[in-house]
Amino acid sequence: MAGWPILSLTTFLPLVGAASILVIRGEAEVVARNARNIALWTSLATFVLSLLLWAGFDPAAVGYQFEERAPWLPAFNINYHMGIDGISLFFVLLSTFVTPLCILASWERVQHRVREYMVAFLVFEAAMTGMFCALDFLVFYLFYEAVLLPMFIIIGVWGGARRVPASLQFFLYTMLGSLFMLIALMVLYLNLGTTDIPTLIDQGHTLSRTTQIWLWLALLASFVIKVPVWPVHTWLPEAYSEAPIGAAALLGGVLLKVGGYIFLRFSIPMLPAATDILAPLVYALAVFALIYISFVVFMITQAHGSLRKWVAYATLAHMGFGYIGMFTLTTQGLQGAVIVLVSYGLIAVALFCAVGMLEERAKTSEIAKISGVVRTMPIFAFSTMVFILASVGMPGTSGFVGEFLVLVGAFLASTWLAVFAATIIVLGCIYALWMYRLVIFEKAERADCSGFKDLNLREVAIVVPLMLVILWIGIYPDSFIHETTTTVANLINHYQTALADAGSITVTLH
Amino acid sequence: MGEFPSILPAAPEIFLAGSALVLLLLGVFRGDGSTRLVSHLAAAALLVAAILVLSHTGPRELAFGGLFVVDGFGVFMKTLVLIGAAAVVMVGQGYAERQRMDRFEFPVLIVLSSLGMMMMISANDLIALYMGLETQSLALYVLAAFRRDNQRSSEAGLKYFVLGALSSGLLLFGASLVYGFTGTTNFDQIAAVLAGAPQFKAGIIVGMVFMAAGLAFKVAAVPFHMWAPDVYEGSPTSVTAFFAAAPKVAAVALLLRVLVDPFGGLTDQWREIVTFMAVVSMILGAVGAIQQTNIKRLMAYGSIGHIGYILLGLAAGSEMGVRGILIYLAVYLVMTVGTFAVILSMRQQGRPAEELAHFAGLSRTHPMMALAMAVFMFSMAGVPPLAGFFGKLYVFLAAINAHLYGLAVIGVITSVVAAFYYLRIVKLMYFDESPAEAIDRQDDGTVAAVLVGSAVFTALFFIFPVPISSGAAAAAAALFPG
Numbered sequence: 006m007a008g009w010p011i012l013s014l015t016t017f018l019p020l021v022g023a024a025s026i027l028v029i030r031g032e033a034e035v036v037a038r039n040a041r042n043i044a045l046w047t048s049l050a051t052f053v054l055s056l057l058l059w060a061g062f063d064p065a066a067v068g069y070q071f072e073e074r075a076p077w078l079p080a081f082n083i084n085y086h087m088g089i090d091g092i093s094l095f096f097v098l099l100s101t102f103v104t105p106l107c108i109l110a111s112w113e114r115v116q117h118r119v120r121e122y123m124v125a126f127l128v129f130e131a132a133m134t135g136m137f138c139a140l141d142f143l144v145f146y147l148f149y150e151a152v153l154l155p156m157f158i159i160i161g162v163w164g165g166a167r168r169v170p171a172s173l174q175f176f177l178y179t180m181l182g183s184l185f186m187l188i189a190l191m192v193l194y195l196n197l198g199t200t201d202i203p204t205l206i207d208q209g210h211t212l213s214r215t216t217q218i219w220l221w222l223a224l225l226a227s228f229v230i231k232v233p234v235w236p237v238h239t240w241l242p243e244a245y246s247e248a249p250i251g252a253a254a255l256l257g258g259v260l261l262k263v264g265g266y267i268f269l270r271f272s273i274p275m276l277p278a279a280t281d282i283l284a285p286l287v288y289a290l291a292v293f294a295l296i297y298i299s300f301v302v303f304m305i306t307q308a309h310g311s312l313r314k315w316v317a318y319a320t321l322a323h324m325g326f327g328y329i330g331m332f333t334l335t336t337q338g339l340q341g342a343v344i345v346l347v348s349y350g351l352i353a354v355a356l357f358c359a360v361g362m363l364e365e366r367a368k369t370s371e372i373a374k375i376s377g378v379v380r381t382m383p384i385f386a387f388s389t390m391v392f393i394l395a396s397v398g399m400p401g402t403s404g405f406v407g408e409f410l411v412l413v414g415a416f417l418a419s420t421w422l423a424v425f426a427a428t429i430i431v432l433g434c435i436y437a438l439w440m441y442r443l444v445i446f447e448k449a450e451r452a453d454c455s456g457f458k459d460l461n462l463r464e465v466a467i468v469v470p471l472m473l474v475i476l477w478i479g480i481y482p483d484s485f486i487h488e489t490t491t492t493v494a495n496l497i498n499h500y501q502t503a504l505a506d507a508g509s510i511t512v513t514l515h
Numbered sequence: 516m517g518e519f520p521s522i523l524p525a526a527p528e529i530f531l532a533g534s535a536l537v538l539l540l541l542g543v544f545r546g547d548g549s550t551r552l553v554s555h556l557a558a559a560a561l562l563v564a565a566i567l568v569l570s571h572t573g574p575r576e577l578a579f580g581g582l583f584v585v586d587g588f589g590v591f592m593k594t595l596v597l598i599g600a601a602a603v604v605m606v607g608q609g610y611a612e613r614q615r616m617d618r619f620e621f622p623v624l625i626v627l628s629s630l631g632m633m634m635m636i637s638a639n640d641l642i643a644l645y646m647g648l649e650t651q652s653l654a655l656y657v658l659a660a661f662r663r664d665n666q667r668s669s670e671a672g673l674k675y676f677v678l679g680a681l682s683s684g685l686l687l688f689g690a691s692l693v694y695g696f697t698g699t700t701n702f703d704q705i706a707a708v709l710a711g712a713p714q715f716k717a718g719i720i721v722g723m724v725f726m727a728a729g730l731a732f733k734v735a736a737v738p739f740h741m742w743a744p745d746v747y748e749g750s751p752t753s754v755t756a757f758f759a760a761a762p763k764v765a766a767v768a769l770l771l772r773v774l775v776d777p778f779g780g781l782t783d784q785w786r787e788i789v790t791f792m793a794v795v796s797m798i799l800g801a802v803g804a805i806q807q808t809n810i811k812r813l814m815a816y817g818s819i820g821h822i823g824y825i826l827l828g829l830a831a832g833s834e835m836g837v838r839g840i841l842i843y844l845a846v847y848l849v850m851t852v853g854t855f856a857v858i859l860s861m862r863q864q865g866r867p868a869e870e871l872a873h874f875a876g877l878s879r880t881h882p883m884m885a886l887a888m889a890v891f892m893f894s895m896a897g898v899p900p901l902a903g904f905f906g907k908l909y910v911f912l913a914a915i916n917a918h919l920y921g922l923a924v925i926g927v928i929t930s931v932v933a934a935f936y937y938l939r940i941v942k943l944m945y946f947d948e949s950p951a952e953a954i955d956r957q958d959d960g961t962v963a964a965v966l967v968g969s970a971v972f973t974a975l976f977f978i979f980p981v982p983i984s985s986g987a988a989a990a991a992a993a994l995f996p997g
Binding site for chain 2 (some may be wrong): 030077081147151153154157158168172173176177181184187188191192
């Protein structure tokens, strides 16, 4: 096992699947069936490979594991460098775990050009996984941008009625954001002579404070568009409403979490002085986003609007907790942030898949046209209940663990911050349960849902694994927190030393 | 008189000149029936010349009394020019036959203009520069008007000729000023004069500005770009492909050599001009292309934008910048040849289909062609991990290293704007329904081979970029001795 380039295998295995789908020949029917099967089995194999990562991961070891290096651009001192730590491990697992589920969710929805869809999906998975494994900034950037290509095609070809503007908006907005990140990358490279992430983390704090602040803001520009933060969020409702459901789930479940990952991987460890100064900005953005988005979700519920938009915005609202947690720079806050990101990744995928199941039956995702499905779909109602409760942070689900830890961290940093954050949890409860009542219980005349069939085997195969993992994190979180402890301790330690070195006053711990 | 001067450094040029004459004779004696043969031989001659060029590995060498220089920079650029020209000759043949313009003069003219380009690249003297430039330009004027029975082609030829003559005039005027103020036409001596006697600078600067303007015409940098869209659209597509590929590379090479070698001492002065041209070219290239409906016009604006990025690298005024430009050019050449291979294949019932609307639904009817085109478009937009991204990366890197942050930010924003129109083509091919009248089957084996080759290069460049990047590094080092 040692000596195997297991990270590269995990990253590039989906591409092998994509290539083999491309060479299928035969009747359209056969091609479609084979393409689906190959895609599913490839993504499952990738998931198994990534489980090997978890099995072989040493939680006590400091630094990066499963490292791989190969010369790539020797003239520029840029190398292909892969490796994971306790934080990225779970992001890798998250993407490999949800991809097969999202493929299952697209199983019957995608009926035309199945082969191309599955190829795009697998390419997307490869880029996504590679992004979390990369330990070189340029390699990371390549994967980060490569994600856009398949997603652009997926939204544009298999999306809804307004798919073309949605795909263009998605692509151009995110490209603009990532180009700012590219500038930051180049400035870092020119100042420190390398794009190797561990080296950058080691030496980043030697940059002058002004440089750090500019770099930090450039990363933030990329982040606010990708995540996205008001007022550059307009691509998001479009993309989520128009994307095919499997892709929307991946967008909300994994891609949205990249913003948090950028903070954890780049902004905080590489630019400690800027982080120290600008952390309040993140708090402000997060709290503002939480309130604004909660309001939007509220309005959607009240107007009986689109469930897709509902889930998209609700997912965004939860991300705010992640950012608050990270920037408290406390052990609880950071561990909570990782759990929040992963758990809301799972919940977002689950909710999107649930919306997709309703869409398949009702041919719409408007709350106005769906009601009282509990009578015909009890299994669906039950599983969705679990997901909704997880999303509002019910103890025993993954949502609780993350939010609790973040709130503890927030209290350590500032009482007011914790008060704000806790209030928002209550807001979240209101709209989530209200929506659930409208869709699942209310027997309204506005919609006749008596003809809906309950979940079939394929759909059960989607919701059960998600439910199990969400409960697992909720009931025994230590199997996850345990893996991140050393990495988080190390990150905080590094941050404090770097700040002390820079002669700056540490105000993060009271 | 001493011994007979060594002509060995010019062996590729001499070989190419001889080949052009032989091909011309062959065509004259055997008539238009021999076009296909002449065309194949021309491509072979260009490739052989490329091999001869590459066989020079030694240090910088001068020939013909210092008029002619062979160095690593020239080797890199000439190889690009020759490969580009050979590829165009190969893909253009089928198009010419279908358009009934398959005259043997076409490949011969391309060989002759390539010869001019090689002389331009190797020029080490104002006179040699002008000779090379005019050799290529004269051939290009004829090529633009090659379909003389077609009004637009004739118009393109005339426009190109008038503006080309004007730019040559500017260049000559500038050269004469430089000669008058330095007393020499030799690049090395001009550099020496500039290094030694700063009091001459005013007149030399005026001359240098005129020369830069003349060369900016040739690369179609804003504000000297007006000819490009009309000429691109009006010329036969195979000629447009040639315009977009080889002469662009050669003219950039000449611009680099002139500004870096003789006028290296005036970097601070020309940087302002180059910066200005870079900014306006990037902006106009991005904005101007948005409302185009003809793919050739769109490519013209696209190439103006690309020149903007290249000038961005030049504005850095460093070896790093030149290295970035060389990588950018190599990538640009491959993408351009590939894109034009697609455009040349696009026809409806035998007639060229050059409107953007013709691309609608291409992914259904021609999946491989659409895929290749999508790769080129994403690459031109600079989306990683495709080759075009690396071109932009190195150029931006040089600009930031020279603290041109403002320029880099403008470049970033314009590349997003430019991405819009490149994406629009992908959108047409993949998202839209195909029109009632389908595009003909692509049955030209040579075009398919060039298409696949360039698409694979563009898509997989990131796996093994070392040969190009180290070649470019060596070439850039040769331009900045010491």
